[in-house]
Amino acid sequence: MPLSDTFVRQVKHTGAKAGDKHTDGDGMYLHVSATGKYWRLNYRFSGKQKTLALGVYPAVSLSAARKKREAARALLAAGADPSAAKQEEKRVAARASVDTFQAVGREWLAKSSARRGETTQAWVVSWLEKNIFPAIGHIPIADLRARDVLDAVRIIEQRGAIDSAKRVLVYCGQIFQYAIVTEAVTVDVTAGLYRALETKQQQHYAAITSPAQAGARLRSIDAYHGHPFVTAALRVAPLVFVRPGELRTAEWGEIDLDAAEWRIPGAKMKMGVEHIVPLADQVVAVLRDLQRVTGAGRYVLPSIRTGSRPMSDNTVNAALRGMGYSKDVMTGHGFRAMARTMLDEVLGERVDLIEHQLAHQVKDVNGRAYNRTAHLPARRDMMQRWADYLDILRLTR
Template sequence: MAKESGKLTALAVKNAKLGKHFDGSGLYVEVTAGGSRLWRMKYRYAGKEKRLAFGAFPEVSIAEARDRAAKARALLRDGIDPGAAKAEKTAAAKRIAGSTFPGVATAWLAKMKPGWADETYRKAAYVIDTYLSPALRRQSVTTLTTKQAADALAGIPPSLAAKARGYLGQIVNYAIHEGLREDGRLLSLRGVLPKAEKGHIPAAVDLGDVRKLVRAVADYPIAVTRAALTVAMLTAQRPGTVARMEWVEVDLDAGEWAIPAAKMKTRHAHIVPLPKQAVEALRGMQAYTDGKQFVFPALYQQTTPHLHRDALSNALRKMGFAGKHATHGFRGMFRTVARERLNIPVDVLEAQLAHAKKDEIQKAYDRTQFLDERRKAVQKWADYLDALRADNGGKVVTINRKAG
């Protein structure tokens, strides 16, 4: 090993031969067989001799190499291993570079998907892909600040902002658990959203409004959307589930729709009895999609393989029901009007809606489906709506239909 001598000069480094040439205080340049000139520093920590690498000459000048060596010696005086400090700094930089918000959000969604209903996953993916990831595409979850998160939330519609805030918090927690963010470094997002008045989903419940709605749906010119709205209205199922109805789930002869657990918010499979009017609407869809997977085909320019649920909302807006009745409002209409006007028992209505049991004991032991009662109830409901549309005051009449 070459002996430590006086300070190096740029010319001396440029002309240095194979071997090590010292500058002082442990700093030296090592000339390799390939001609590279690499800055190194030897030091001792905890009784062991170690090495630091500072880059290659001339990319790293003599002055810069000496500055790096001085900083390393300062760490040693404070009892810190400069090699370990450098390794941690490099690892932190890699974590930041590999922890972009869109990437971590995608990984979080993938982790959550197996335990979620399809509709729950769809909502979360929609909010993240449409709003959060575009707004935070340049941010790392490792360094994401409350201010940055709050700015991203500010650009989200109020109806979705609260959901987005919850997703942000969960994604940050996930990042902490994965070692991508420091322990305990949570976002403080309470109060960043303006307080919004809580209200029920708009639903037609007055008989005059219900009559107008039933007639508007019956007269809607697009057959696919009209049929889907009809099924949603007659079965009181969630609009997203209706839009994604598959032929394999439907038995038209038996008048039943078997929704698999993966599509249900409650994570329990749900049997939906179909009134004759719903069966008739579904038979009309066979001309469009018989032999295919989904009952309701996607409309022009829709990217989904089936009818998009937004097509139902758009149809209601076009019919003049914006702010008066939403697609989800068919459930509220059924729950209110069928109870008040047809005296259908609450338990039967709740079973048809597939509402989750609120009481833990009910969740564990009550699996009553009231299938026979619900079959009678939905047929009574469909006949009642037919009667309203016919403008006879809602008096239920028996309607004879040809088989098929």
């Protein structure tokens, strides 16, 4: 006979050592002991007798216990073990209390730090701690939705830091990818969110792109008598035409002067992929001279104030201003535009080789991106021709 609310409320423990069992039907019963009243469900799974705890009265009422019984019976009908399902629910709940976005994010930061340079690591940590963790760090990562992450990233975007917002979104996506591997989530909710962010109007950096102007510019560099670190940076920049941040943070450990090669780690590159810069004879000569001065330290071009940090990001531009070139005429970034234009339009070099050397993504006929070593001998020859051509421009008035 099924139990009633009144009976469940009034029934007392009779003193039996094992407690008293009062059946409600379909395997469910109320176990009354000296310590309380407990709902239980007896069932068989895979030929074995098992018991499932359904809760404690009065926290779980008779009607609530019956609902749990029906849910368990539905699992049995589907071929699942209710006890195993309950343990999984407990595991998920316990993990959710630990796997907040911030906890997973910090775990990812620690596990992936070796793939980033110290400067990049510090930048990533700072942006997450100042912008993302305060907004969504306390939320279990499995509970986060795309809109939650987007709202957090848009706080950065609204300050006008559009590029930074996109980069932070990429790092959030990497945290979710890590969470998928560790089984904290099953889906990366950041996928496609970049489409919802503002697109920054492309900035065209000022550059000198005619041979005559380039020659005058190179002669100005030769005549520059500033700090030796800055002088070296000005002499190398046109020859390697990397991004200013890549040049100023160059480390001696990345450069093999005997092989005439500079391998920039992916952590320092805009596309996150290692980049190889073949070094022309002229570059090797400058770096060998500089090695006598800064070779004992970490950075090829250290700060003029301390050797423990790389050169300031505005040092080269300040030197250009001092040489009489306004920001509307030439910037450190403009060396890239100068090389891109003149290699193509004046020297007639292959465009794909130029794009490779600019660290732009280049794809083959099947749409696959070439790796970092693609056409390396041809690029090495091109870089030497470029350096030789600049020597000619330097002497041509």
